[in-house]
Amino acid sequence: MTRVIDVDHLWELVSRRAEATPDKMFAVDEYGGSLTFGGLRGEAERVAAGLAARGVTEGTVVSWQLPTRLSAFVLMVALSRLGAVQNPLVSILRRREVEFVCRQARPSLLIVPRVFRGFDHEAMARDIAAGQPGLDVLVADDGLPTDDPALLPPFSGAAPGGAAGPARWYFYTSGTTADPKGVKHRDATIMAATRTMDSALRLDSADVVSFLIPAAHIAGPVHLMSALRTGHELVIAETFEPAREIERQRARGVTHVGSGVPFIRAYLAYQRAHPEQAPLFPDAKSFLSGGAAKSAALHEEVRRELGGIGILAGYGLTECPMLAWGSLADDDEHLAHSEGRGGEGMEVVIVTADERRAEPGEEGEVRVRGPQLMDGYVDPALETGAFDADGLLRTGDLGRVDKQGHLTITGRLKDVIIRNMENISAQEIENALATDRRVADVAVLGMPDVRTGERVCAVVVPADPGLPPTLAELCERLLASGLSRRKLPEQLEIVAEVPRNALGKVIRAELRKSLVSQSD
CATH class of the missing domain: 3.30.300.30 (ANL, C-terminal domain)
Structure with missing residues (x-):
């Protein structure tokens, strides 16, 4: 078992992991591409030099909208090496949202694919840049720019983005009905979320985790740091085709199968249509779910038909990404009906409608604070009303916590039907x-x-x-x-x-x- 590396700065984490296990596989994609941990560091240094030649330096804001490709993870690491502020944008965001983000975050560079899933990201980006002086566009389909790492300025140390450093990440919510909200994070807050996931899943270097959701989601850097921290392998894909992905994950010996309810339903449907291939994932310990509610019935179907312990669910939001996780050590009742316990240092409080702290099992709004909590919003005006008088973040979710500390989400305040x-x-x-x-x-x-x-x-x-x-x-x-x-x-x-x-x-x-x- 490879030792865990526990530091709060992404580039320092990359460097130490590359020194410890340079030849261990970091990630493989659906096109046969792969990177070892040593290869990740080397490629990221070359890309960092290429970006530096384009004027990216410490504090430069770089927005990027790349699918879940190896290059997206390389880019995250390269920007960390430079001390840049990176602004990942999920690929489903379109002109209205991306233009709003660029006007608010003020990036100097916007990195996009040429076309992805039939949408012309390049045309959108160039149109936005034409109306925003100082914004350059980089199309990354032909690879990210590279240069000689010897030309890089010296690494400025572990402080930027670490426990005492400034925010180096801007994540924006989807903004389907209103303007997106920009959430600021440091490496240290993301690393706190990573520790919660690693502990719950008991991850080590022998594990293989599939990651199929957008790399630009806040879960992207969490899974990146998790792989670097524990030395496990990631199996990634930018598009999901069930038969292909099942075969790839079987071949890689995936132990924690990703990445959420839509994928899990696809696995169940495929296995039911192909009973001769059961079990689809012979090495599976769990099936990971986050971002959307899972039902107890679905958990039972997965446990019975796909194996492992069933669904291992996590709960969080962009402002506090992995605030609770189910654990491999949890009993089946809690796995089926809860999202696990709060992570280390997290205070999870249920507050009733009359602003009273709830008793165990009593429903109310979930409010939180702790080491994963964001540094604030890009627009500070949004912080008004986001926290209560005790400094707890109002999540807008309804839930309850039992006597053992397990959190169950029961709905959204805004999704309550008043009849x-x-x-x-x-x-x-x-x-x-x-x-x-x-x-x-x-x-x-x-x-x-x-x-x-x-x-x-x-x-x-x-x-x-x-x-x-x-x-x-x-x-x-x-x-x-x-x-x-x-x-x-x-x-x-x-x-x-x-x-x-x-x-x-x-x-x-x-x-x-x-x-x-x-x-x-």
């Missing part, structure tokens, strides 16, 4: 409906109602499109599961697909808008 002046959790109904074999996917939301204020609407993707369930059948199943009659859906919409973002979260605003337009 006849009573609060109803959309997530509770979604979790109950997810146990129905006739339901392939589901979202629940409140729709305007002149009589009750809001009515509960279930939006269902049927497992058999030719035989969709009826509202009466679903309500009967919900009552049998123990759901209160007052929470039953009054409206059912059958759809081909529930709109979700790259992490599997339901895009409720888009779904609600489409339903309203259909009724007009």
Whole structure:
């Protein structure tokens, strides 16, 4: 077992890992590309020199929008070597969001692919740069710029971005209904999140972890630092094709299978269609989920059909990325129904509607503080109201903590459906409906109602499109599961697909808008 390297600066972490295990595999991609830890350091130094030749230096803001490629991880490390401020942008962001970010973060350089998934990122970037003096565009499809590392300025030490240094990361929320929020982090805050994940998963150098979500998501640098810290291998992909990815992960001996509910559902569907290949992942210890709620029913299906301990869930937000994780040591009841315990040093508090700290098991808003917490927002005005009088971040999520410290998320404050002046959790109904074999996917939301204020609407993707369930059948199943009659859906919409973002979260605003337009 390779020793854990525990430092708070990304470049120092890269250097120490490359010295300790230079020939150990860092990551492999779907095109046959690979990098060892020594190769990562060497390539990052060459790219850092190339970027320095273009004027990137300590404190320079660089925005980048690359898919989950080896080059994205190399770029993160190269920018750390230079002490730049990096602003990763997930690939789903388009002109409105990217232009807003560039005007607020004021990058000197915007790095994009030429075209990804049919969208012309280069044209968008050049159009934005034309309206923002001082913004240069670099198209990275042909590789990142390189130069002689001997030309690099001396590394300025571990302080920038470390425990006492300035913020070196700007992450922006998706901004589907409003302007994105820019969240500032240091290497040290991201490393605190990394330690939480590493401890929960008990990661070591023998592990192989698949990472299939956007590298530009805050989970990207967390997984990068995790691999560097423990010496384990990453299996990455910029696009997800189930048959190909299953074969690759089997071949690499993946032990923690990523990366979230949409992928897990695809694995289940593939195994059911190919029972002769069971188990799909013979080395799997767990199936990782974060970013979107998982149901107890899905956990049980995974444990029974795919193996390992089932789903190992984590919970966080851009402002505090891995604040709680389930553990390999947890019992099945907690794995099925909770998101685990708060990470080291994290204070997770449940506050009721009357601003009282909740008793164990009592529901309220989840509020947090600790070493993972952001350094603030790029726009300081957003900090007004973001924290309560005790300095705890208001997450906007509803949850409860049991006597053992396990956190269960029960919904979003803004996703609570208020019918006849009573609060109803959309997530509770979604979790109950997810146990129905006739339901392939589901979202629940409140729709305007002149009589009750809001009515509960279930939006269902049927497992058999030719035989969709009826509202009466679903309500009967919900009552049998123990759901209160007052929470039953009054409206059912059958759809081909529930709109979700790259992490599997339901895009409720888009779904609600489409339903309203259909009724007009």
